[in-house]
Amino acid sequence: MLKFAANLSFLYNDADFLDRFSAASRDEFHAVEYLFPYPWDARDIAARLNDNGLEQVLFNAPAGDWDQGDRGIACIPGRELEFRAGFNKALEYAQALDCRRVHVMAGICPPGIDAAQMRATYEANVAWAAELAAPIGREVLIEPINHRDMPGYFLNTQTQAHDIVQTVGAMNLKVQMDLYHCQITEGDLSTAISRWIATGRVGHFQIASVPSRNEPTTGEINDNYIFDLIASESQQHGWEGWIGCEYRPKLGAEAGATSRGLTWLRTLRSHSTYPVI
Ligand SMILES: O=C(O)C(=O)[C@H](O)CO
Numbered sequence: 235m236l237k238f239a240a241n242l243s244f245l246y247n248d249a250d251f252l253d254r255f256s257a258a259s260r261d262e263f264h265a266v267e268y269l270f271p272y273p274w275d276a277r278d279i280a281a282r283l284n285d286n287g288l289e290q291v292l293f294n295a296p297a298g299d300w301d302q303g304d305r306g307i308a309c310i311p312g313r314e315l316e317f318r319a320g321f322n323k324a325l326e327y328a329q330a331l332d333c334r335r336v337h338v339m340a341g342i343c344p345p346g347i348d349a350a351q352m353r354a355t356y357e358a359n360v361a362w363a364a365e366l367a368a369p370i371g372r373e374v375l376i377e378p379i380n381h382r383d384m385p386g387y388f389l390n391t392q393t394q395a396h397d398i399v400q401t402v403g404a405m406n407l408k409v410q411m412d413l414y415h416c417q418i419t420e421g422d423l424s425t426a427i428s429r430w431i432a433t434g435r436v437g438h439f440q441i442a443s444v445p446s447r448n449e450p451t452t453g454e455i456n457d458n459y460i461f462d463l464i465a466s467e468s469q470q471h472g473w474e475g476w477i478g479c480e481y482r483p484k485l486g487a488e489a490g491a492t493s494r495g496l497t498w499l500r501t502l503r504s505h506s507t508y509p510v511i
Pocket residue numbers: 269294337377379412415440480
């Protein structure tokens with residue numbers, strides 16, 4: 235089985251955020267993810283989830299001052315209190331929205347701080363977050379991100395992320411394997427998927443075409459081959475996670491752009507040899 239979640243920060247941009255939940259439901263999504271819920275009251279989001287029968291599968295912990303260039307603060311020495319306050323807020327939303335996974339963004343490496351100090355800071359922060367989240371059944375995800383989209387981002391490769399997961403050791407610390415970033419940074423997706431899913435430490439996948447970050451099947455990745463691989467590996471290893479549709483519709487913010495771009499998913503739902511939701 236493959237389970238796809240609509241990323242409401244990237245999709246349905248022709249609608250206000252709170253109206254995107256019903257739009258995703260109309261396109262027969264069963265789950266959603268997005269970057270940040272914090273501008274909205276959790277009760278309003280919970281009502282949209284409930285009204286539309288949607289599961290909340292992922293969102294991000296506060297990532298610093300996004301408009302000022304922060305892309306997470308977990309690796310930055312001196313911002314630990316800010317990180318902890320933000321993650322506490324993320325857990326409040328995770329409980330209100332019954333969301334199992336919280337993505338903790340690492341941050342852009344500040345100049346003049348050595349890599350060892352950033353790694354120590356990052357490991358201490360995600361270890362603290364995982365310990366706080368574990369008793370309430372939440373998972374902390376860390377995601378390698380390519381340096382074309384985020385120059386200088388601390389976490390860049392799958393091996394780096396899994397090394398940190400092993401070093402920290404918390405069973406609820408897992409890797410968010412965004413195949414868009416993995417293709418740009420490392421390529422060799424099939425081997426990477428098989429290798430890392432077998433560890434049991436992949437918490438979530440995300441997909442988008444490369445290089446344009448549009449709908450699957452419109453770029454250099456053979457997405458249908460990848461979907462078949464994830465389906466078979468998931469069955470072999472008992473992986474039951476979600477695949478986030480974190481892409482920008484080719485038709486942009488035109489009315490109905492997202493729905494008109496979902497041919498790849500409708501085809502998969504009707505033609506695959508395994509269940510697809
Ligand atoms: O950039 C990505 O791919 C992500 O998934 C982050 O959560 C948002 O930037």
